[in-house]
Every structure is written in structure tokens, then in C-alpha cells.
Amino acid sequence: MKKKKTVAEDPAEMNASDSSHEEDSEEAPVKAKRSKPDEAGGEEVVYHPVKLSRNDLYRPPTAEELNQLKEAESLFHCSLLKMQMEELLKEVALSEHRKQQIDSFIQTVTELLQSVPDSAEVEVSDLSWLSGAVKVPFLLVPKTTKGKFHMAPPASVDLIGSYPLGTCTKPRVMVDLAVTIPPDVLHPKDVVNQRYPRKRALYLAGLAQYLTSSSDIGTMRYSCLHGNRLRPVLLLTPPGSSSFTVRVHACPPPGFFKPNRFHPQRNNIRSEWYTGLQTSQSENSEPPTPRYNSSVLGDLLPRAHLQFLSAVSSQCSAFAHGVALLKVWLRQRELDQGTGCFNGFLASMLLAYLLSTHRISNTMTAYQLLRNSLNFLASTDLTVNGITLAKNPDSTAPSLAEFHSAFQVVFVDPSGHLNMCADMTACTYKQLQHEASVSMEFWDNPTVDGFHSLLMTPKPMIRTSDHVFQLCELVKLQSSCKKLNLLSELMDHSGNYVHAALPFILSLLQRGLGQRIRLLTHSLSPDLEWSVESEAPKHKAQPPLSFGMLLRPELAASVLERGPPADSPKAAEFRQLWGSRSELRRFQDGAITEAVLWGGESMCQKRLVPKQIVTYLLQLHADIPESCIRYVGAMVDDVIKTGSEVPTTGEEESLLVVQSYDDLSRKLWRLEGLPLSITAVQGAHPALRYTQVFPPVPLKLDYSFFEREKTSRSLVPKEGKPCPAYITPIKVICHMEGSGKWPHDRLAIRHIRTAFHIRLGGLLKKHHNYTCRPCPTHLDVWKDGLVFRIQVAYHREPQVLRESVNAEGLLIVRDNEEAQALEMATIHKPLLTSTLHGLQQEHPCFGAVCRLAKRWLGAQLFSEDITEDTSDLLVASLFLQPAPFTPPGSPQVGFLRFLHLLSSFDWRNNPLVVNLNNQLTAADYTEIKNDFMASRESLPVMFIATPKDKNLSIWTKRAPCVQMLQRVVMVAAESLKVLEHQLMDGSQTQDVRVVMRPPLDAYDVLIHLNPKQVPLLCQAVDPPPVNFSRGVLTSGRAQSGGALPVVDYNPVSLYLTELRDAFGDLALFFCDPYGGSVIAVLWKPKAFIPMPFKTSQVSARCVEVTGEEVNTVPNVEAILEDFRVMGEGLVKSVEARTEKWSF
Amino acid sequence: MFTSGVKGQTKMAPSKKKHASSQPCIIPGGFTVLSLQFRSDSAAQHKLYVKEHKVRAEKSSRRPLDRTLFVLNIPPYCSEAVVKELFSQFDCVQSVELRDHPGSFQEPGPKLSRFFKPAEKKGFKVGYIVFQNSSGVTAAKSHPYNAPLVVCTEQRPVRTGVQKWIQQYTESFIQPDKLQQIVDSFMEDYDKRKEQEEERQRKEAEQQQEDEEGWVKVTRGHKGTKARPHSEAANKRALQKEMRKKKRKELMNFYTWQHRNTQKEHIAELRKKFEEDKQRIALLRAQRKFRPY
Structure with a gap:
């Protein structure tokens, strides 16, 4: 009731808004033209904050202007969205020039068609009149059918579909042309046994044969309408560039067949004819052929539909724009093409339906049309409650119930006889509904860039669904049809076993996967195109059928499928579904139920339980062998897999680390005898938030491998042996209570902290017998085979670091790097760690996505620029603001979206807001955006705002720079392309590691490292077959106590630090931190420009004297020599690849 | 340390004499170019630029003008000890100071143990080498170009790479x-x-105490022209006074004109936003950001 009321109120309001809207659009082009010259001149368009004069800002507003401002504020979130939509519409609309081209081409084609010569009458099965080259676009199975055929000029040629309606949009411009077959070619009885569809195909072939001789036609191909093989069409393009395609449909004369013949419960294909076997069935007992019926009926009605839609659109001014927006929305979701799609025609019909039922009014804007239609789709289930456009259908028209019994989705056309959604599967409609409801959700969210998520972001299946699998050999579906006993369906689909079997496979999977999935989608078989000179392709000749699943993360990975109790009537059903896998089990609560147990120990194996279910069910019920199923769910996970016995992707290891840390933290809290009490213990290491690429593993050491240090009996690496295994210190911040006793001096605080480290170490040793090593900066604790690095923090220390006393004895407070670094380490990092730890609890695959993302960044040598924290934040944003997707449910899909985010986000013009803990409000977003715009130039190129850091972007302040970000964007885009291609195309070589191997040809010098001294070698993307012994015992449990191992000793990172210290001005150094054994060096071009001799700029440079002028250039030979000297023992060779410095 | 330096000098001396025939290389600006290589068989050489230390007003007695050699471009593997030994061949070296950038001498703060010193940047350095006699400076400046200094010799191995990191x-x-x-x-x-320090501050505070009538005693500062008491406490007082004044003034939407002004501001704000949005769109349009395919 309430809803209706608002609708009724709308028109009055809309009148006002609409007029202003038009005015605005008139103004816009003028403005655009004016601004264009400057843009062209300036080349690079830069955003400058607007400066309006006082007069402009404060002049008294007119009523109109007030209205317009109000409307922008209330109707759209801001005027920006409104303008964005208008711009988008301009982009997709056909230009006048294009329309003229189309019109003239249509003219020529029409004239050509009308001059088709007559031919002699022959039997339908006689194809001899077709001269060689042109083939019939039809699969002639069974071979023969009765009837006579001859060519004759068409009765009429008319434009139908979107073009005359004005709803035709770019890209893929299709102009539909209906050619009416003259009545004397057809016979009213032709509906039976595919006689009419065959005659139509022949007629098209006849047209094609005639048109081949004409020079006005460019290319000519066959296709079929929405993948329906019964409805072939002829595609024509003009010679030369083909920016549009004309689609020629052959149609029977209007009203030639009686519509009641196509009732969904009537049969028009006799099984006797189809199977070729003699049966004694009467016509009434034959199975109904609803799909065949609707495909023939569909040919009868296009003109009527066009008339109907033109009448509707002439009343509603924004109709065409609304349809265009809806089409763009559908296109981005891959729902607008293929068999059973929700195409532009259905979109127009939907709008017409909404208009006719007064759910939308004639005066609404395109924006409101889109919104209301999505709202309708989201809230109406056409699989249960079909809708009809027929006002008062004649008595012969079927009822909605009859439609429902024959079709999965019901949307009846104005005539009342045709179900326009005949080919659509329930799953496709559910997908449509899901998309609509997701869109409605984020549309109302002011913190999301609605326009972008709604209309600009493509949603390919591989990036949308958590798991995807493909049926590769579609021929196998023939045997499933046999197994599922689908003869009548096969007849109805005229032999297309793929479409016949699909609904049954879908419902089987739905039942089997049940609560584990939220949504099951499948790819729509694309409209095939083939040349007029080749035979119609077989049914199997289409790309593999893909299925996508949106998982429920909390249930998807469960290894147990608990069924009904053994004695309940449902048990039989359960047993029937699961076959021999179903067994009786007794549970802890005493119940004895049917249950299926799937395999899987570690998280990464459990994530693939859906795969086990899918393969098992398809094999059992549909006869599809496992070899035909290509399950794409965890292919990328390989690169972060570790574990010798049970492969894991790090969840279990991370959990161990976190548990050990929790234990340590408890023990710290309980320590007595400290002069000040502990106020907080916080983890500040990626391993404590489940995002460490390779989480630390408890180690047991081989003491004989090491040397001993004399004073503390700690282990020290031995010269000449391979570098010992790297032990990551896990950082823990321990905040001490504030007190007047803390000194107010930086050095004194540092010493007091040291005293705390010593005391903490002493106590931990005394009470728990942990080996400790206190240092001025930290305390290392060796516990359970892990090393924790405790750092005591005093909350006023950053403040003290900022204060200094100037010459006049005045206290000045000045921000400095040291204070910032300390704040970062003791405040921001622990906070981020705990927040992201929380996120992991909410989304179980968050950690795995972070790990994949960081592994990729590392492998592509970007870890220095996109730091671990930055990358974790980027991934967090995918989970916190998934629009237009849902939060990633598998590591793979998360990783793909990470790459997409990196490559497609408009870093130049937008801040990326990561709303951790949901602390930011809409007002905060606006504030962040405005601050960002106002000082864009001075802010980091990659700007990430968080609730605690709204306008500085502390995580990306240092890096990346513009050039590096550009490269990251480029490589991410390329990796995404390659990876998606590989994942979706089974015919390619399957090596997902390709995206992890960086292109090294861009670098100037490669420093090859001695693998012996690279401690993390086994983490490399391509790990070497043999590894060195690194002083680690594989057997036995790690324990605390004993000598302190070698902690945080990694020659590669030490070497890199030295290189950057010494040559940071001259070159950039890149290395994969996870087992990379090559360091790539890139000279900075600026450093190689000769510079005048200055005492402050002569580092590693040599002089060139020309007369009195002294210039310096880098002394490259000496530098290369230094690379070797400084990395003595680590460097295997230095390979200079370019001679760039000689210019 | 010192004795070993002398030893190094006596050993190096003959080799230097042998090459004395060749000329030192002096570039415009007065710097002499010395070559330096890591090992005697190294293929490439770094160039050190040396000159006598000369500044207009050297305050510190740590760098006597006549005896100090100013050295540029010292590679990272040369520690102070290594540099000391390298230059001992010219004369007895009294002290070596290595720094990241040239600049005047800074008094070190309270003495710190090496564990508390912040990590140093290991880049190319600038050195101030003080010889015991001024002859050292001239000897270094006239050292021939083609007789390179060698950092790592058998008598004096310098550790780099893995060895150094383990150490x-x-x-x-x-x-x-x-x-x-x-x-x-x-x-x-x-x-x-x-x-x-506290003692000192107490005295200072006593001097700046306001008396009952709010007068402050103003004394001449050490530079002679100080008029206002300039101290942390005084600044804070002034700031607080300002804040109090401001607070008293604030009274929003009380008078009609204030109300009208707020409304006006709101419309102006909307207008501004509209203009901003328009401009943003123009920018995006120019970048062709509206193409949905």
C-alpha cells in the first residue's frame, strides 16, 4: 500500500525535475565545447579546485536553480551521479552519422532482397537447387521431412527490434530486419515436424545465395537467434569497416499460423518421425513440445511486439534511455547474450510491464526507471509467480499455471500465447535476481561509488564466482541424456542435448550442494556464427559450459554432509542422491543419521569439498567422467602451498603462531616484579593476522651446524656453510604504563626501555625457562620453535621525539621521521594487525587472499613499493567494499579481484577508502574526498584512507612513486588477462606460475646470487629440485629453551640494504623477498645526466674535465665492481645487460 | 691502532716513491683526484677527491685548517680505521672523521655505548683527515693519479659480504x-x-614570575635586544588567553542576520559542489572514463 502511494505522488514532483533536467542537458554540451580547447592545448588535464567569484556564489538563487539543486541533493546522492549517467548515455547512443550509414545500408539491402528471383518448386529435402557454395544453416536431423519449397521475393521487408524502437546501443550494434516469406511458400500444416523451421532455413540460404553475387554486401555469415538452432539468421555487414551488423530474420506472414497450435501442452513433433520408429501412439499421448512451439511462435510476433513497444515508448519519454541503462547493466553482468539470456528485448518488455502496471510512471527519469526495474527484479520471483503483459487474452491462450508447468521462468507477451523467457533456466533468473538485489543494496550505500559499481564494472564469471568448473567435452552430455532418460526433452530441443540436459544437471547440483552455496550460475552458450559456405556446426561445437558457484564460507568447507535420521522417509531420497557414499553414522548427540563424509584435512583441501561433490554427483547421475570436468577453484593456491605431508596454504601454520603468541601474551600479563605494569600486549606482525605469505614454522635445530658465540652461548652462522634457515622474528609490542617516573628525554627513554627488556627477559627465563636475548631495541624470546621479538613502548615517546629545545631555550614541537616511524611501529601497525585479525575471523579466506596477493607482488619485484601493510589494506578493501561483487569466498577469486583493483582503480582521481570496522560515515567519505581533491598534488600517488588516517595515507607515503605505480598497474592488468585466460580456457598450457615470473628484460643489471646463501630459497616461485641443509632437523618437536638460534639473519636483505644505502641515488634495486635469487637493478636515468662538480654530489661518480668545466657521471665500472665486493660470498655473478650509461 | 697505522705507512712508502715520476691529477676547483681500488687486482677504480680543508670560519679546534685533508667519495667498505691506514702513507694521521655530507663539526651529545647508537647509513662518505703535520696534506695532494690506493691487502684484510655480516x-x-x-x-x-637543568629552569622561572599587578620583569637576553620574556611557559599563557577570548565570542544563529548568512552559505556550498562535480565530469570525460565497454 505504502509503495503505491509513493508512486502516485511521484508524477507531480517529476514534472518539475524533468524540465530542469532537460535544461541541464542543453547546457552541458555548450560547456563541454568551451572546455575542450584548453584540454587539447594543455594535453594533460589536471583537476583544479573550482574558484567561483563571490558574486557567483552569493547571488540570489532563482526558483528553478533551487529546485535543481534540491533535486540533485535528494534524488541522486549528488549531482555527480546524475551527470555521470548522462555521460554514459551519450557514450552508448548511436551517433547521427552511424544512423545514416545504417539507414542507407538497410535501403540497399531491402532493394536487393525485393529483387530475389523465383525458382522452381522442389521437395524440401532436395537441396540441389542451391548452387555449391552456400549451405543450409540447419542441422538436418532426422534427414527427411515432407513438403515442397521454392524461392520467391519476400512479401515484405521491415525493420524490427531495437533499432526502430531507438533502444539500440553500442557496442555490438545489431539491426534486425524481418523478411516475410510469401504465403505460397508455406503451408498451414508446416508447424509439424520442423517443416516450417527447415523451410525458413532454406529461404535464408536462398537469400544468401542471391546476395553473394552483390557487391554491396561486405561479409555474410549465419548465426542463430539466442543460440536456438531452429531460428537461424543471416548476418550482413556493409563492405569495409563493419561497425554494425544487420541481422536478417525470415518470418511467416503475420497470422499465418493459428496461435493456439502453439499451446505449451501441445505436441508438434511426432516421436515417430523424430525417432524413425513405428509407434502406435495417438497424437494426444505424444509428449508436449513447449520449447519448439515457442520458437515457432516467436517468429510470428516480432511486428506486433514492435508496435506494442513503440506505443509504450511514445508515452514515456525516458523509455529509450531507461532501456539503454538496463542493457548496459545486463551487459556488464554477461546476462545479455546467449541462450536463455535476459536480452535488450526482454528489458524493454519488462519496462513496458512496469509501466502498464503503474509501478513506474511515464514521467520518471531514466535513472528512476533503472532503479525501479532492478527493485522489481530483486523482489519478484518469475520462477514461481510469472507475469503477463496480456490485458485480456483470448480464450485459447494458456493460463499462467500452464506456462509454469512447461517452463522454468514465465513472462508472457502481450498476445498471451508466448512465454518470452522460454529458454531461460531458473538458475539464470536467480542470478539475475541476485545481481539486482546486490545492486540495490550498494546503490543506497552512500559510501560506495554507485555509478561505477553499477554500470562500469564488468563482472565476468571467473571474477564473480568463488569456484568455477567447466564441462569440457560436451559430447558426453549425450550419454547423460540417455542416463537421465530425456528423450522427450531432446525432441523438444530438436536434438540439442546440451540444452536438454542442462536444467537437469543444474537441479542435481543444487540438491547436492544445498546449503553450501548461495548461488549456482552457468554460462550462457554464446550465439554461434559461421560462414555461409560451411555446414551448420554440431551441437557440441561451442565453448565449454562453465558453472559458477557462490559459496557460503561457513558451510562450504564442511567435510560432513549430515542427512536425515535413518528411519525417516527422507532417508531413501538422501540415499538415492548420494548412492554408495551415503552411510549410517552415529553422532555425539546420540542420533543415528545418514551421512556422507568427504575427504580433507587441511583448510586448503577442505575448500575443495564442493569439487568432490560435483565430480561425484555428475559421475553417478549424469555419466560425466571426472576427466571431463575442469574444476577451477584452487589452481592459483599452488604458489603458497607448503607442507610436506598434508599440503596447506598456511591457515594451520598461522593458527599455531597465533596460539603460541596468545600463550606468550598471557604469560607477559601475569609477570610480577616489574616496576611498571603492562597496559597492552599487541601483535604487530603479518603472521599474527594470518597474512604472512609463508607463516613461520616451528623449527628444531641441528646444533652441530652452527658455531657458538662465546659470551651468551647463542648460535652463530658458520662461515663456509650454507646460510642457516631464516627465522622470522614475530614482532610484539608491549605497552608499559605511563608514569611520572618515565624520563622526558629521548636517550633516557631508550635506556629505560632497555632496562625493561633486560628485566622482562630475566623474568621470562626465570619463570618459563625461555631463552631470551635483550637488546636496546627489543627482546628476542625463543619459544616453541618460534622467535618473538618483544618491543617495549611508552606512549609518550613519539611526543618526546618531536620536541626539541632551540637555541633560545624555547620548546619547539616539530614532526620528524623518527617519531613517525616509532608511531608506525608501536601504534599503527599493532592496530592494523588486530583489526585485520578481526577481519580474518569474519571472512575465512581473507588471509589466503592476502598471501596470494603478496606472493604475486613479491614475485613481480614490487614488495618494496607496495608494502605488506599496503597490500593487506588493499585486500581488506575487497572484503569490506565488495560492490558490485560479494565478498570473495575463495582465495583465487579474491586474488583476481585484487589484480583487477590494482589495475583498474583510478588512483589519480580517487582516494581508496578502506572502512575498517565500519567506522566511517557518509560524511567522513565526503570529507576525505574533498580533502583529497583539494591537495591532490601533494598527496601520495596511491592514496589509501582508513578511519584512523583520513587525510595522510601513512601506509603509502614513502612508496610507490608514480612510475612504479604505473608499472604495477600495467603488470597487474597483464597478469590478470593471462591468468583469467588460462583459468577459463582449458586448451591452453596450464601453468599459473607464469604470472609470477617477472619480465627481467627491462632491467639494466642482474645480480645473480649464490643459492647457498639465500636462506628462503625453497619459497621461490620455481623452487630448485634440491635444497641445501640449513641446520634444521625435520624430526622431533620444537621446544623452548636451549641456545638461541640465528635470528633474522638474511644475507640477501642485508646486502640489499647496503646497496640501497650506497647507490640509492643512482639505481633502484628489486628482489623477490620470498626466495628470489636474482637482484634486478635499474639505473635512474636522471643520475646519468652529467652534473657539475659539487662536494655534496660526488658519491660513486667520476669527473670529466672539459676546459674549466668539471662534470661528474656515475663511475659504472667501479660500481659494478662494488656490487661484487660488497656481496662477497653471496654474489655469484653480475650481469650488465645494457650499455645505457654510455650515452 | 695507532702503531699499526705507522707500520702500514712504512711499508707503503717505497711503492709510492716508485711511481713518483707520474703526475698528480688536479681538476679545476683545486681537488686532486686519487684512485682507489679494493684489491690490487681489481678491474675498476673509484676516484677520491682530496683538498686541504678550508672554510672561512672554522670554529672547532678538531679540524685545524693547515693539517686537515678534506676527502670526498669514500666507498662504504672503508671504515675510519681503514681510511686512517690508507692515508698513513702520507704522514701520521691524528684523527679521521667520516660523515654522510660535508658540514661543520658537531659536538657529540652525551657519550653513548655502541649498542645505543642509531644505525648508520652505509653509503659513500666524506672524510676529514687530520694529520699530525701539515706535510701530510701536501703529500696526499701530490700523490700521482696512476698509483691507486689499495683497500684490502694481505696484511690488512677488509671483510665484506657474508664474512662481514656474520661478524x-x-x-x-x-x-x-x-x-x-x-x-x-x-x-x-x-x-x-x-x-x-632543573636548577637552571627554576632560576629562570623566578625571574619571569608575574607580580601581583601582572607585571613581568624584562631583562636583556643574551643577544642584547630581547624585550619580551620568551619561554615555554610564557607562550602557553598567551595562547590560553587567546582561546578564552575566542570562546566568549562564539554565539551561533542567534541574530536574524546570522541565520540568513547560514542559509546563504548553504546555497553557496551547493553551488560550489555542483560546479566541482561539473568539472570533475569534464575531466573524466576527457579521459574517456564513461565507456562501459
């Missing part, structure tokens, strides 16, 4: 009780300094 790792250990001693002695020292 560093080993040296980073210190026993907790020794560390505690360092801390204790520093804190004692600190407490003493703090007491002295």
Missing part, C-alpha cells in the same frame, strides 16, 4: 648484565644532568 651478527651480542651496567651508568649521568 656483525656475532658482535651484536652483549650479556644482559653488561647491558644493564651501561644503562645504569647512563641513567646516573642523566639524573645529574637533569638536576642541573
